[in-house]
Amino acid sequence: MTTVTGFGSTQTGAAPAPIRRVREVPVFRSRYGTLFNDDVVAPSGATGQYLRWQARKEGAVVVPVGPAGYAFVASYRYPIQATSVEFPRGSSEGGEGLAAAAARELREETGLVCASLRPLGVIHADTGILAAPVQAYVAEVDGAAGGPAEPEAMESLSEPVWVTPGELPQWLAEGRITCGITLAALALLQARCPAPADIRTVGRS
Structure with missing residues (x-):
């Protein structure tokens, strides 16, 4: 088992591979932000969609x-x-x-x-x-x-x-x-x- 304690200046273990965004797909917008259902590729090579809500303000x-x-x-x-x-x-x-x-x-x-x-x-x-x-x-x-x-x-x-x-x-x-x-x-x-x-x-x- 690999123990990961952090990914800053002090790091133990390897960071997981990213899920890569292929295409940004907005599906809904309001004054509060935008909902995306992006096309993505996982580290395994599998393709799919990933929902994310991007608020207009932090x-x-x-x-x-x-x-x-x-x-x-x-x-x-x-x-x-x-x-x-x-x-x-x-x-x-x-x-x-x-x-x-x-x-x-x-x-x-x-x-x-x-x-x-x-x-x-x-x-x-x-x-x-x-x-x-x-x-x-x-x-x-x-x-x-x-x-x-x-x-x-x-x-x-x-x-x-x-x-x-x-x-x-x-x-x-x-x-x-x-x-x-x-x-x-x-x-x-x-x-x-x-x-x-x-x-x-x-x-x-």
């Missing part, structure tokens, strides 16, 4: 951290026909950067305002079909500050749900948080700053 997810712990939003998600407990997320608008988009999505979905915002890393939410990355951020917020949320017309959200660091493992064990982007952002947060107070050091040398 996404951002923000982990709000305050004295009460972590702030989540309960959002009704149409594809799964159920409520999902998530961190605020979305994509940039116009010429705004991803950090600005993260701060705006936080304010729109929760009413909370960033006191500081720092990057955590990059997430690929579903590498089997989604092409665009999602940048994760951690935001230091004051739960008593801010105002009412201002969700988009097609969004259905609750008020922020605060979960303490001590409560979080139980929430995860009970399956109360299943959003892949939220779980990945939590993993990045725990790797970079295991305790909420540590967010002040993220991104600093």
Whole structure:
């Protein structure tokens, strides 16, 4: 068995051969992005089609951290026909950067305002079909500050749900948080700053 530890400057094992795109085939477009069903050739020589969704803008997810712990939003998600407990997320608008988009999505979905915002890393939410990355951020917020949320017309959200660091493992064990982007952002947060107070050091040398 070959163990692969990474494909950066330190690499063990060989990288898998790529699946080669022969022809780019757009099948649907909207203001959010384009769905492709490309003609491809696998390393085995087999030919076929591969679906991929290319979002028009890269996404951002923000982990709000305050004295009460972590702030989540309960959002009704149409594809799964159920409520999902998530961190605020979305994509940039116009010429705004991803950090600005993260701060705006936080304010729109929760009413909370960033006191500081720092990057955590990059997430690929579903590498089997989604092409665009999602940048994760951690935001230091004051739960008593801010105002009412201002969700988009097609969004259905609750008020922020605060979960303490001590409560979080139980929430995860009970399956109360299943959003892949939220779980990945939590993993990045725990790797970079295991305790909420540590967010002040993220991104600093």
